[in-house]
Amino acid sequence: MVVDKPAGLLTQPGLGPDQQDSVITRLQCQEQGLRLVHRLDRDTSGVLLLARRADALRRLSSLFAARRVNKLYQADVEGGLEGRGCIASPLARLSRQPPRYGSHPDGRLALTIWRVRAACSNSTRLWLRPLTGRSHQLRAHLAELGHPIVGDPIYGDAGRARRMHLHARALSFRHPFTKQRVRLIAPDARFDTAC
Template identity: 30%
Template sequence: MTKLTAEVPYELAGMRLDQALAELFSEYSRSKLQIWIKAGRVQVNGVALKAKDKLEGGEEIALDAEPEVVITSEPENIPLDIVYEDDSILIVNKPAGLVVHPAVGNWRGTLVNALLHHEPNLETLPRAGIVHRIDKETSGLLMIAKTLQAHNSLTEQLQARTIHREYLAVTRGRMTAGGTVDEPIARHPSDRKRYIVKESGKFAVTHYRVVQRFTRHTLIQVKLETGRTHQIRVHMAHIRFPLIGDPVYGGRFQMPPDCNERLELALRGFKRQALHAAKLGLQHPVTDAYMEWAQPMPDDMTELVGALADNEQE
């Protein structure tokens, strides 16, 4: 049980108790607050009132909030690469190959299972506190809320598009300059695991700039304005610069000519999309201070870029 208190602001004078509670304790659903009012867990100046009772402003409200389990996945002792942690948020560096949420075919061995082992209280938060996701084969930074207040704050920041997210990706094809892809994305009409650019889809904007050019490939930095499923992969494929190793949007594998042995091995051995969530920035849910984290590319992408650069020297 969590004991919470708040003073009713005078601008809420005349408001019903249940409406005021929704304003003061927005991290809880209205239905849950109604249940707690009926159960006598809400005291106004020491007295239990009804949901419809009006407030005058200045009252002291005490709420006995009871967290409820909303996640039923099993905790598993899976190592986490923790970049930052405090009482409100957790930032992890996810390795490629780790599924974020349990689903058909992947009920165990996911990031959710690992998080529940690390912090059991996450079972009371939606999706174990995970506010956004990256694909199984994408590596990099993910934010996790540890409280309902933090979850609401991070969700609102995502919806307001104020979360700063930067990715590094390696594309097939040599780009001459950066740019922006402003194209709506929808689920593929016949293949439910794929997404396509479609006029009737959801608004999606991807900004990209060239970091390093190679003869037939490009290392790019990508900034997301929106966060649609597979957005970077779909948008890059749409402008005919698909990501290296992308099994869904990359097309048939073709070994480019004039590869040295190191590059040929690197390209043949790269079995995932070359995409890494390299930077993450947000306003802290409690302090409101801007915080930002960065993670370098993992070893496989570093070797791939190194092999591309090495091939240029010959």
């Protein structure tokens, strides 16, 4: 099952009674056997993949673990960027509350490819392709590049926008059972300011 997750909704329940509302808890009210294949941060919108059966969960999870799922994100970042590039740095958790990640020699290697989609007056719209799947990878990488995601409450200036401008636009992979090429595309991002 594929859903277009809205920004502001947890993918799975968090800690505490005020963080129990989530995509998975809402969907499991309709279909109990659903399981998350991967996760998106609360403030990230877009394509989210779930499995209905245990064998589908195992096979899809192994595709993610083997880096056989292509992920495409759209983001608005602060400031001006040109062209394209690759960010490679080892990321580790630097603090717990709030959870914050950044470059650290003991971290795990994280790779992000970026390309400019459009230039705006005070920001740049990017296509992002994470080659690894580390926590907060895109957010931490762009902040370290000096161009945090617009509206990011941890790595940037949350006051500039009503929501974080990060959107999971597409996933593509070979179907684990049929081997057919699958491309799942979310509608274009609905950010509060136009780029």
